[in-house]
Amino acid sequence: MASSPAYPGGPEPAGFEGPSGWTRRQFLFGAGALIITFSTAANLLARGAAAAAPPAPAVNPWAAPGVGYLGNGSPLSSWIAITADGRILISQSQPDVGTGAQTGMLQIAADELYVPFERVSMLPIDSSSANTGGVGGSTGVHRAGAAVRLAAATARETLRSLAAAALGVAGDTLVPRDGAFHAPDGRSVTYAQLVAGKQLTGNVDPNVHLRSSATYEVVGTPVPRIDIPAKLTGTGGPTDYLVNQRVPGMVHARLLRPPAYGAQLLSYDARPVLKMPGVVAVVPLDLDPEHVPGWNTSGITNMEMGQFVAVVATNEWAAIQGVQALAKTARWTAGEPLIPQPASNTYEYLATLPVFSTQVANARGSMVRGFSQASRQIAAEYSTPYLANAPIGPSTGMVWVKPGEVEVWSDSQNVFSTQTQVANLMGLPTSAVTVHNFPGSGVYGRGWNDDAVYEALFISRAIGLPVRVQWMRQEEFQWSTMQGPKFFRMRGGLNGNRVTAFQFDVYTDKDFGDTWMGQNGIAIAPLYTFPHISQVIHYVSNPMRKGLLRAVGAPSNCFAVESFMDELAYAAGVDPLEFRLSQLSDPRAIAVLTRAAEAAGWKAHTKPSGRGLGIATFFDPGAQTYVADVAQVAVDKATGQVRVERMYVGFDCGLVVNPNGVRLQIEGGTIQATSWCMKESVRYADGMVQTVDWISYPILHFSEVPEVVPLIIDRPDIPPGGVGELATMPVSAAIANAIYDATGARIRSWPFTPDKVKAALAAV
Amino acid sequence: MHFRLNGRPVESAFDPTSPLLYVLRDEFALNGPKFGCGLGECGACTVLMDDAPARSCQIPLAAVQGHAVTTLEGLGTLEHPSVVQQAFIEEQAAQCGYCINGMIMQATGFLKQNPHPTRQEIIQAMDNNMCRCGTHLRILAAIEKAAAKGGV
Ligand code: FES
Ligand code: FES
Secondary structure, three states, rough: OOOOOOOOOOOOOHOOOOOEEEEEEEHHHHOOOOOOOOOOOHHHHHHHHHHHHHOOOOOOOOOHHHHHHHHHOOOOOEEEEOOOOOOOOOOOOOOOOOOOHHHHHEEEEEEHHOOOOHHHHHHHEEEEOOOOOOOOOOOHHHHHHHHHHHHHHHHHHHHHHHHHHOOOOOOOHHHEEEEEEEEOOOOEEHHHHHOOOOOOOOOOOOOOOOOOHHHHOOOOOOOOOOOOOHHHHOOOOOOOHHHOOOOOOOOOEEEEEOOOOOOOEEEOHHHHHHHHOEEEEEEEEOOOOOOOOOOOOOOOOOOOEEEEEEEEHHHHEHHHHHHHHHHHHOOOOOOOOOOOOOOOOOHHHHHHHHOOOOEEEEEOOOOHHHHOOOEEEEEEEEEEEEOOOOOOOOOOOEEEEOOEEEEEEEOOOOOOHHHHHHHHHHOOHHHHEEEOOOOOOOOHHHHHHOOOHHHHHHHHHHHOOOEEEEEEEHHHHHHHOOEOOOOOOEEEEEOOOEEEEEEEEEEEEOOOOOOHHHHHHOOOOOOOOOOEEEEEEEEEOOOOOOOOOOOOOOHHHHHHHHHHHOOOOOOHHHHHHHHOOOOOOOOHHHHHHHHHHHHHHHOOOOOOOOOOEEEEEHHHHHHOOOEEEEEEEEEEEEOEEEEEEEEEEEOOOOOOOOOHHHHHHHHHOOOHHHHHHHHHHOOOOOEEEEOOOOOOOOOOOOOHHEEEEEEEEEOOOOOOHHHOHHHHHHHHHHHHHHHHHHHHOOOOOOOOOHHHHHHHHOOO | OOEEOOOOOEEEEOOOOOOOHHHHHHHHOOOOOOOOOOOOOOOOOEEEEEEEEEEHHOOOOOHHHHOOEHHHHHHHHOOOOOOHHHHHOOOOOOOOOHHHHHHHHHHHHHHHHOOOOOHHHHHHHHOOOOOOOOOOHHHHHHHHHHHHOOOO
């Protein structure tokens, strides 16, 4: 149960004290102080419904993105509660992974309830939270925020009815202000007074009247993020990072992993390790269900299989030393041979592998007609390499297997999938598994794979103690999921300055990450008014373990599409900005491009000067957000060194809930994507990843970071779109296009290293 | 081993070969210093040793005998943050925030040595602290702000 203490006999109320000062336990069991309880069982039912039922049709576009979370009826009491002193507690399940989305959701709740921001707070996330799914896909404010809006508005209208009855006036004469309803005759009643002794009943109403965005007071202001002060002062406590959660009796595990993919453990000697001070146990792990009775991995996506040995100790250093000692005694078989990584680090070979399925991501008109209308055809090929999520903090998980129940401490991106998967593995009902969620290091998609949790589960199952597993830096680089490589074939038909046919073929892995790529693939072309478009994904099978990386393949798709748009523009002899604008009809797309271009003083150079500007744009129909970048670069032609000086980012995500939050996501996404395309690539050889640390897998340093100029177009009359992933999309194409503008050299693969730029310059 | 930790004399019974990071986290239950790489490459574990930034994953416990160690917790509190912490809060200089312990400790040590740095000097001082979230521009702005306020 979510309400159980962190450990038997532990200081349970403090263990779950929310930012509001109310404890989860008080909250759930009343303790005489709280008035509304979360209805966990009903919430569980709603969760199943939310997963199964298609989103109900919603009239109000402000509500539409959140309706899917309500299923066939979601009890209001699972989302929102009001304390005796008038504070408002919100429950939802998307962890804040550093985007500030929770702060944005609370701003929305405050406005719908007509209370100051200080009066609302978010309950810690666990497996009893109201279900807004997991965090990903830029859905925090866009979708979960819309659900919170519905819950808050439903609560307000429910309170209005209670107020009308209490004051004996018609509800529509009452004015909500500052946590109370005010009658025309001057009498008023507070929310806390209204709910005293009663429970709010009923479901969240998907058609509830929503407050007009024109009257928002908290939404639209740069409210400081709720989580930052505690993170910056090391306060500890139950809202602090997962890595700072300590349970008495907890032991630390570190893992000995194979020296190569597929290597099998032949033997090891635990005896010398068990004699080391602090070492508690040596536990062999075999995550393969065929080898372990009662370990059910069905339904688990992308679980890491293989054989490991854990050294468990009372402190981390003892565990680390234990693994080092154990490694000296371990013998392994040779690993599996892998398709060798091309020395060029480009991935043409993907197109030569057997294709086992194809997916038409987008089709309009006919390629035959489109190319027959063209007076010229242009073709180009692009590729992107393996990328690591490369979080600053490696994977961590803590699990305690107790008789008949399991408690999990995790920074997973989805508490419910963690709960279901742990329950599956143990053959327990989900109700026997409690998952507490805490902030973690920014993992950007890695948090959909609960490796450290499964490992801690396996070990705790063996020894019965609360086990904390933390990966070492090298393990994170070698054994994490990563983004797979892609190879793009582009073909375009031109007639004068118009594109008649636009053909996009990508070769990529069909693994966990890439099954999502189709959705993002759709996102690219339709904004352009080309009459004939074909976008096809060809799935192949390629080594290494793939997973999700921020924006799930869309930035690399955009690299191919928007680089090729530039090539088409130059082939047509048209300014790349003009070329794009003339083939767009959506005014929001035109506005972001124009805004970025104006700010940058757009001017395509006719003679390469070593300095240049490049433009690229992206629209995500899921997130309903538009972005356009102008990159300003300087290229040292002697060394091939590219300096990304400045990125101008035109950005339209509809109504801006928190301008500071949106700006910070634009800065962060732009810098991270600059790092991907300028520096990053996973290299492997001899059956193992060879890029194992920050020297061999460099990311952008302070001295390489571009200035970022966010140019936000606020649209208070359009519901808020997604933000977190969006700024990453056009970055690499804008930079590649700027390098071309600066030098005449076209770079068609990530990363844009000095060697590659120099080689391209030599070919100009 | 005897040393001063956040202003108080302490004694550690840990293995003297243990990197200071694990002593701070596991024996003294401190939250500021983070494990990032254990290799001295990222800066997440940074503390001050006698006022100079030091990577606690690279310092054996034996080497702190007789020295003064300051962690994030020793700079300021939620109620009374240090000048640098306050500047980071005002600039909202964190996304996931995992790197920020190191950023604040590195910046604090640097500003103690160079209270009026140029932006270029700040960039140089911070260049080997890694951030995955791209918070760099906010971090630079926060350090400039702390310097302008003339304190750490
Ligand atoms: S953890 Fe010490 S430098 Fe990375
Ligand atoms: S803020 Fe996430 S690593 Fe720097």
